[in-house]
Structures are given as structure tokens and as C-alpha cells.
Amino acid sequence: MEHLSQAIDLSSPGTIEAVTCPACGLLCDDLSVERHADGALKVIKNPCAKGVKFFQYTPKTTQPRIAGKPSDLQAAIAKATEILGGAKHPLLSGLGTDIQGMRAVMNLAEKSGATIDHMNGKSSMRNLLVMQNSGWQITTLTEVKNRVDLLLVVGTDIVSYFSRFFERNIWNPETMFGQDTSSREVVYLGGRDLDTSHGVSPKGVQPTVLPCDVAQLPEVLGVLRAILLGKKVIATEVAGIQVADLAKLAERLQAAKYSVVAWTASALDFPHAELAIQNIVGIVDKLNATTRSSGLPLSGSEGDVGAYNTSSWISGYPFRMSYRNDYPDYEPHHYATDRLLAEGQVDAMVWISSFNPARLPPASKIPNIVIGHPNLELETEPDVFIPVAVPGIETKGIQFRSDSSVALPLKQLRATDLPTLGDVLSAIEAGL
Ligand code: SF4
Structure with a gap:
């Protein structure tokens, strides 16, 4: 049995108790997950269909791509930095991540003068x-x-x-x-x-x-x-x-x-x-x-509650806020992702989706960088794709529950070579 406080070997088979599932906003924290020798995970206690699907994923790739061609991480980060550095009004959207990831989003948004919106912005x-x-x-x-x-x-x-x-x-x-x-x-x-x-x-x-x-x-x-x-x-x-x-x-x-x-x-x-x-x-x-x-x-799915809480305590506003004027500017209608894209008000987009491989970026003609779940089912190849560790599976994290008053720790359940979203965004920020 593995607990948070123990030093754990993430490569050997074992059963992890009291696992928190971030696949929906309930954040059920009563799951038991079995880890096999090859890193495969299986929910053996308190499964639901969505949770089982979330944990049973194995990465199809850990390699970034530039314009569809395999690249190394440094080159992909350099290309993403070049795109963001050349943009006047970048958009950071999707924002499917945990609290640490969202903190890195806010730092990058401020540095790059970006506007932020969440994939669940409309319903939130x-x-x-x-x-x-x-x-x-x-x-x-x-x-x-x-x-x-x-x-x-x-x-x-x-x-x-x-x-x-x-x-x-x-x-x-x-x-x-x-x-x-x-x-x-x-x-x-x-x-x-x-x-x-x-x-x-x-x-x-x-x-x-x-x-x-x-x-x-x-x-x-x-x-x-x-x-x-x-x-x-x-x-x-x-x-x-x-x-x-x-x-x-x-x-x-x-x-x-x-x-x-x-x-x-x-x-x-x-x-x-x-x-x-x-x-x-x-x-x-x-x-x-x-x-x-x-x-x-x-609510709380895809980290939406954590995203607006993090944005609120850092900038004073939930998402649909912008640093394009060097100060936090909140506009819940004009800074919607679909509207910004339709009106041509942004000239580069970073789409982040760490939990759910089915949540894809909206179609756009502007340069786009996708950072997220290794198995994202992308229909069109972005300028840069960087797969990152999934919080709650390949990296630790903290997530807000649906009721917004409880934040729960997410465990790392297996070893990985994937970088975290925070690693990638911080490297881009440092290069700007
Ligand atoms: S998907 Fe939702 S309901 Fe199912 S185990 Fe995960 S948190 Fe609970």
C-alpha cells in the first residue's frame, strides 16, 4: 500500500490506495489503483466508466512534434517561444490543468501579454x-x-x-x-x-x-x-x-x-x-x-474551478481576462476564445488540455501550439505539439473539487519521461 508521505517506487507493480480521480469535478478520493510492471494502471476499487478510461490510458507518444515532424523537447520549446515572442496578442486557452499548471499559465500570460480563457469558459x-x-x-x-x-x-x-x-x-x-x-x-x-x-x-x-x-x-x-x-x-x-x-x-x-x-x-x-x-x-x-x-x-471538470480560482487570486479576475494592456483586464464576453478567433483579435494560440484527449483546440488559421495529454486526438497538426505528464497519473498535482471549497492532492502513479506543463511553460516564459 502506498501513501503520499512514503518514498515510493513508481516503476514496480503495486496497489495505490486513496487515489483521487480528476476525471470529473467530484474528485472521488476513494479509488484503489493497481500498477502493473509495464506501468499500466487498473482501477480495482470504486470504478466508474469515466474514471476507468482516464486511468487506463498509456501514452502513445512522449515525443514533441514541430509541424507534424518529431522533434526533441528543447527544439519544440524554442519553436513555441519563437511563435509566442512574435505574437502581439497571444491567447492561452483550453487551460485543462491543475493548480500548479495554472500558476505557470498565469506567469506566462503576464510575461507574454496574453489573454486567457478556459475550454469550459462558456458554461462557467x-x-x-x-x-x-x-x-x-x-x-x-x-x-x-x-x-x-x-x-x-x-x-x-x-x-x-x-x-x-x-x-x-x-x-x-x-x-x-x-x-x-x-x-x-x-x-x-x-x-x-x-x-x-x-x-x-x-x-x-x-x-x-x-x-x-x-x-x-x-x-x-x-x-x-x-x-x-x-x-x-x-x-x-x-x-x-x-x-x-x-x-x-x-x-x-x-x-x-x-x-x-x-x-x-x-x-x-x-x-x-x-x-x-x-x-x-x-x-x-x-x-x-x-x-x-x-x-x-x-462543475470542476477539466480543472475549470481551479483555473478560475487561481486566476482570481493572482489577477483579481477569473478567466476571460487579458494582460494585453499590461494590467489585468476582464471582459467575460469579448475575451471568449471563439469570439477572439472569429474577430481576428489574437495572432497566436496556445491550447492546453492535460486531462482529456478528446478536448481539442478550435479550428483557427493563426499559429498554434498545443500542449497536453499525450494521446490528444488532434484532427489537424498544430505548429508545435508538446505532450506533458497527466496530473494524477504521471505527476503530482492539486485540484479544486466541484464545490470550489475543497482542494485535493493528486498522486503520481507511475514513472514517466514526460515533462510537466509547468516545466514547459516556465521554459517558454524564460525564453521570452
Ligand atoms: S470520473 Fe468522476 S465520478 Fe467517476 S471516479 Fe472520477 S471523480 Fe468520481
Whole structure:
């Protein structure tokens, strides 16, 4: 058994306990992973499909490429430095990395006068704009695990994004306060064709399901909020949901001792989705006048929560900020990656994707440097490709969990020749 504090031989076979999985924002830290003599990894305790896929990868290459031709690391770094050094308005995007990697991103951004955005910038901004506009009352996964009695899930089934959510946080057999978790209630509001099977309690109690198109959630949530505020609602139905059913839901929320309203911003993919989130925040706010309730914005995949936390504590702003004017400049709409590329406002792009080989850079005609997962499934060859160690497999790291209040250590599980993202970005920065 290997623990963080022990000096460990990363080349010999063994079983690593208490492994943290960074494949989604839940950061489950209860996995056991078996390491074979050839470095192959196998999850042997608490697997889920996404986690198994993440850990079972083996690098197809450790060699950088320049214009598709194999190169050594020094030459690739020199070429990347030349491209960035010649750019007036570079863009550092993707940003799929951990905290150490993100610190190196911020240093390089400041040195090169770059703009930064995350691959999940669009969905993250739905939450960030609401938080910046009105503030919010949200909770942690630990609080959910120990206190929730009514879970309202908005616009998602959660498990499509965070597969072990119910297993770890709702139907957990034990809590700190002796709660009978099998009596917890689950309501799904909005979305269609969701997998609601995970909301069935261990006693077999079915969840309440109130389906509607996610794009109509702002009005549905607006009516639920109006009912809670004691407003008169004349309509009898909204987006196919009976107002009487929303009134019953309002009563259940008011009667609950600790309700939690959960959503995934990625699932709310329609124009002005922040209006739905704004209404959730208002609902939680109103409920707290007489009982306890909290929001739970589920995110954290590809390091997005860590990226905006790191950027915020260094620059004062989350991503979609720029050093192009020599000071941190935040513009949540204009500094979006797709907009910057479409408007020709950047002249070189560095795309970073360390965790997920399927998260590729957007098409562009400007010089581009890709740094990330060795098995990135690139459709077009960038000017420079540098494979780096995957945090949580080939290098240690620290990652923020979905609830943004807990950061967990990622272990190195096997030996590698791959450099870290920090090594590569620091070398580029030193050459500028
Ligand atoms: S639910 Fe997420 S963090 Fe947990 S094991 Fe699966 S992919 Fe990893």
C-alpha cells in the first residue's frame, strides 16, 4: 500500500490506495489503483466508466512534434517561444490543468501579454456572471452528504456528468448526524429523457419528475420563485408543467429542513441561461427566510474551478481576462476564445488540455501550439505539439473539487519521461 508521505517506487507493480480521480469535478478520493510492471494502471476499487478510461490510458507518444515532424523537447520549446515572442496578442486557452499548471499559465500570460480563457469558459461564465451580479448561497459536497433531506435537481440528471454523485452524496449509508439517508427525497425539474434511475431511494421510492425543455427553465423557475414569494400566479401551466405541481414542490421545499438545489451549467446550454441560475439563487434566498436551503453548482471538470480560482487570486479576475494592456483586464464576453478567433483579435494560440484527449483546440488559421495529454486526438497538426505528464497519473498535482471549497492532492502513479506543463511553460516564459 502506498501513501503520499512514503518514498515510493513508481516503476514496480503495486496497489495505490486513496487515489483521487480528476476525471470529473467530484474528485472521488476513494479509488484503489493497481500498477502493473509495464506501468499500466487498473482501477480495482470504486470504478466508474469515466474514471476507468482516464486511468487506463498509456501514452502513445512522449515525443514533441514541430509541424507534424518529431522533434526533441528543447527544439519544440524554442519553436513555441519563437511563435509566442512574435505574437502581439497571444491567447492561452483550453487551460485543462491543475493548480500548479495554472500558476505557470498565469506567469506566462503576464510575461507574454496574453489573454486567457478556459475550454469550459462558456458554461462557467453562466455561474460566474450570477455570482458576480448578486452573490449566492451555495454549499459543499460534504454538507450535502451529511445534511440534505430534499434534493431538487434542475435541468440535468447529474449522472451524465458526475456518475458517482448519488452513490457518494445522497444514498451514502452513513452521515455525521445519524440521518436516515434512505428517506431523502429527490425531485428532477426540467430536462427531457433524463436518467432518473439514480434518484430512486434504497427503499424504492421513486423521484418526482417534472420534465420540460431546458430552454424554458427560466420561466418555470420564475413561476416557482413567484409562488415562494407569495405572488399570485394566474397561469395554470408553464412549459407543460402544471402550476399546481410547482405549488406542491414549493410546499415541499418550505417543509424541508435542508433542501439543496443542484444544477450543472454545462447542461443549461441555451441563450441567457444565467436567468435560470439567477432564479435558482432567488429561490434559495427566499427559502432561507424560514428554513435552510443551499445551491449546488456542479462543475470542476477539466480543472475549470481551479483555473478560475487561481486566476482570481493572482489577477483579481477569473478567466476571460487579458494582460494585453499590461494590467489585468476582464471582459467575460469579448475575451471568449471563439469570439477572439472569429474577430481576428489574437495572432497566436496556445491550447492546453492535460486531462482529456478528446478536448481539442478550435479550428483557427493563426499559429498554434498545443500542449497536453499525450494521446490528444488532434484532427489537424498544430505548429508545435508538446505532450506533458497527466496530473494524477504521471505527476503530482492539486485540484479544486466541484464545490470550489475543497482542494485535493493528486498522486503520481507511475514513472514517466514526460515533462510537466509547468516545466514547459516556465521554459517558454524564460525564453521570452
Ligand atoms: S465520478 Fe468522476 S471523480 Fe468520481 S471516479 Fe467517476 S470520473 Fe472520477
